[in-house]
Amino acid sequence: MCTYLTTTEQVEGTGLGARGWFPITQAVVYFDHPQEAKVEHALCIDFRAGGGDPSERVSVELDAHSARTLAESILATLAHDEVRALGVE
Amino acid sequence: MPSDRIEAGTITLRSDKGDEIEGYHAFPLEAEPHGGVVVIHHMPGYDWSTKEIARRFASRGYSAVVPNLFYRYAPGASSGDAAAAARAAGGVPDAQCIEDVGGAVKFLRSQKGANGKVGVIGYCSGGRQTYLCACNLDVDAAVVCYGGGIVATPDQLTPERPVAVIDMTKDLRCPMLGLFGAEDASPSPEHVARMEAELQRHHKTYEFHTYENAGHAFFWVERPSYREEAAREGWQRIWEFFGKHLAS
DSSP states (O other), X not given: OOOOOEEEEEEEEEEEETXXXXXXXEEEEEEEOOSSXXXXXXXXXXXXXXXXXXXXXXXXXXXXXXXXXXXXXXXXXXXXXXXXXXXXX | OOOOOEEEEEEEEEOTTOOEEEEEEEEESSOSOEEEEEEEOBTXXXXXXXXXXXXXXXXXXXXXXXXXXXXXXXTTOOHHHHHHHHHHTTOOOHHHHHHHHHHHHHHHHTSTTEEEEEEEEEETHHHHHHHHHHTTSXXXXXXXXXXXXXXXXXXXXXXXXXXXXXXXXXXOOSXXXXXXXXXXXXXXXXXXXXXXXXXXXXXXXXXXXXXXXXXXXXXXXXXXXXXHHHHHHHHHHHHHHHHHHSOO
């Protein structure tokens, strides 16, 4: 299936692309046919600069289980006492 | 010897509104009267495999063109980058798609050797856009390959896609061939049944085929979704359908 389910988040960060690091302002999350991964559907994230150059992006395509594991890992890391003690959020 | 030489390459197309977009044109070199086919690419992009489909049509004597529906979002970018840019922008608006495909239809009818008959075929999201265009453009035949989202609930409508395509069925202007996988979730067999019911209600000419052991994207050769038997039978249906409706 082609899904139209797309979530776009405004984010702050940097990504490493083919020409070096660049600022990331946008994360586009969707579940659909991947460009490359050998699964029928993948959780895809395009980290984009959001400026004029469409090639300034870092993309990942993960199978559903991997994506869920990654999401849980991110949340667990952010919830860790050492991170919370930094008071960054 | 058969006259099967073809030529293929990138061209500039004009949408119905006059916008310039990129396109890929594949056509037979012998100028016998021939039909035209607009090939609508899938959401992953205006890519190599879609261009190969255009060349396949050309090798069968059709003049085929693929309008790059993502061109405006990233001119000159790779197909993957352009697809990502289009998705980030909310996707291609239906009105813009109709304008671009309308321009491609006019392009084909203006070509040397054109017999005036033009069909549209699309895959995945392009299948939905084929249904959309067949209800809004003057074309002679339409082939919907597992178009998802034709049946849409109100919460699935967006500013870019404000009307459920199935609700346009009364305006369908040409015969339709639909090719589906029994294991597909979008369109599911229930969605296909709803399309059929709507086509029957409006007395439209159509034929639908649903293949067992196939899901979505069974024509896509490079992907795990490829199903040889469904693809082979599907192509045969396409040749028969276009042979009947796009002949001189």
